[in-house]
Amino acid sequence: MATMTYIEALARGMWEEMERDPSVFLIGEDIGAYGGAFKATKGFLEHFGEERVIDSTLSEAAIVGASVGAALLGMRPVAEMQFADFVTCGFNQLVVNAAKTHYRWHLPVPMVVRLPTGGYIHGGPYHSESPEAWFFHVPGLKIVAPSTPHDAKGLMKAAIRDNNPVIFLEFKYLDRRMKGDVPEEDYTVPIGKGVVRREGSDLAVLTYGSTVHFALDAAERLSKQEGIEASIVDLRSLAPLDKELIRDVVRQTGKALVVHEDHLTGGVGAEIAAWITEDSFQALDAPVRRIGAADVPIPFAPPLEEVVLPTTAGIFKAMHDLARY
Amino acid sequence: MARIEVVMPQMGESIAEGTIVKWLKQPGDAVKQDETLLEISTDKVDSEIPSPASGILVEIVVKEQATVPVQTVIAYLETDAAKAVPVMEGPGATSPTGAGVQSSGAGAGSAQASGTPATVAQSPGAGAGRAQAPGASAASVQSPEARDAGSARPAGTDATTAGQGTATTGVAGKGRFYSPLVLSIARTEGVQMDELERILGTGDGGRVTKKDILGYVQARKSGTLAPPPRPVQPASAPQPPGPQAKTVPVRSQGDQVIPMTNVQQKMAQHMVNSIHTSPHVAAIHEVDMTVVAKHRAAHAAVFERSEGFKLTYTPYIIDAVVRAIKKYPLINSSVEGTTIVRKSAINIGMAVASENGLIVPVIKHAEEKSLLGIARAVHDLAERTRGRKLTPDDIQGGTFTLSNYGVFGTVFGTPIISQPQIAILGTGAIVKRPVVVNDAIAIRSIAYFTLSFDHRVVDGMLGGMFMDAIVKNLEGFDAESEIK
Incomplete structure (x- = not known):
């Protein structure tokens, strides 16, 4: 067991898979000599060589398109978008080619697209986007969203081994803030399985990524100050969703709050809330509530960013109100 | 067929x-x-x-x-x-x-x-x-x-939906919401609707939460539940609104249980609703009614012969109010969300006590009426209120209300606004008092008028100026004028 940061752990996952399987390779902008914008691939070029650590052109369409082609020929590419925001330039390759190829020709497309995602880093409107809702809507793509170093490594390895295109959300806010124990041995975290991070009987919070930690902080405060006990579910995978787990915690508590950093309107939380009301209407003791970013671009200025993005205080208040409903 | x-x-x-x-x-x-x-x-x-x-x-x-x-x-x-x-x-x-x-x-x-x-x-x-x-x-x-x-x-x-009619009606009658979960638990545990309605709600607005009903079911199973009071009314009878609905009744022998009539319940709801809606502020002004009193006394006999009913102070006061509203039309408004709606018509509600409860019929378009026209409208509505002959439209559309509790001897009071209006004038008893007039003590007919106003819209300055206009209208009433 070693203590690692979030980004070290996901890098470790890539490293182990490249050691284990020669068909795995990396492609992205400045990932080689420079080691990547967030240094996730530092040292990879020196160890694995330039055939397996490819510095690409400045074209997300080319990176994703080349990955699709390589995957069709039996490789397992791991593509890095420098910031999740930039994936829009590779949207067609992902949504049309990567997602539909297996449906149309029965050919697997085993590839991972890494998306350094989210705000809380004062990155402004072009470097803070949460892209999951764009892909959540697309059949044929898997989406994982680890919130801990342990899951970052385990989900990375699972994503690389999966025969489907997998969107891997890396929460930039967690990169170096989040440290934790990571087993040194080979393990994976199953895609499509969430985990209960905290047990409580008064309400359930369903969340993923950075906001898992805000929700856990809010839950501790709520327990100390009000004696309200919340279950915190870390979804870990968005596609497929762990509906069994969601059903279980919702039916245990009767109250659900969905929290994500992505914009509220049309977000993953909307789908989860709708599904809960369809699936468990008679088990609901309160309307399903949602928290997400305001429907505006993410601002640069830290005080504005704090207003736009979900905060521990905002989650605390929503949990409190829902418990009191 | x-x-x-x-x-x-x-x-x-x-x-x-x-x-x-x-x-x-x-x-x-x-x-x-x-x-x-x-x-x-x-x-x-x-x-x-x-x-x-x-x-x-x-x-x-x-x-x-x-x-x-x-x-x-x-x-x-x-x-x-x-x-x-x-x-x-x-x-x-x-x-x-x-x-x-x-x-x-x-x-x-x-x-x-x-x-x-x-x-x-x-x-x-x-x-x-x-x-x-x-x-x-x-x-x-x-x-x-x-x-x-x-x-x-x-x-x-x-x-009419089979099997749900009673339940639907009960909820509508109570106005209490039950979540899908609470209703599911009630069905599973065999908790009847009338039992459900007696459970103390600890959620928002007295809502029965999951914990409340589970606690009730637990208590019922363990036998620690006090037997429910036998309802005098059918179980679907609405409880009185307001916070007291949540308290457990304690009764002694000989206590009478009197179900509220529908009018009483509505009044209770309106009062609680108004207090919760509008921050009430009262402005109390002293009014010298001597000139009006003399005018009324001088015309009372002739008026009663020609009109067939007694001339009261109410038309004078309404006339003074209408003229004051014309000067300060914001008083004649209502609040809708974050907007203020200034009403073009001046429709004066007047509180009338009847055996059926307090009822507030409305004089429509008072701004178009003369003193005589107002007097006739007041009389007509008061008569029809006491004879229970009002139509639903008679009690709707008020934009300002007058409450004359002075007839019961009350000297001053603080009336509650009739929503969605933003002000109400309460008029106290007219009593002869020694007052200072031109640095000499004189005996005058004095009353205390209270304007309760909604401080979301009306501030103390407007409230005071409006009241001052009413006072001036009454004190400066033309003693020589004819009633027409």
């Missing part, structure tokens, strides 16, 4: 729901067309509802004391005596002749075959759409076919 739905009639444009006060007929009773079938109460006016057709009352869907939206089916009439149970002697199924009664038969064929064509004014068949009795004085009826054929009806208000 006709089974006819009796629905809650629309008693005035803005009335959305009505409460059944009393059924004068019971299932099995024969009823003639236009004979009073039931009494209902909407907001503050009670009305007798005539039967839309002759026949036999076969089913009462909505029980007494329950409140349902207009157009909800409240009973069924059977105009075919042979089909009604029990069978009544004589031809109970005389053909209904009122417009708006539509056959529930499959069409003209079956209605005619029975020899009692139920459809008279309406063209036969389901395509005719909704049939409604003319005017507000008769219960509207419609056939099931007409409804099925697509006539509009508010969603979720159909109290």
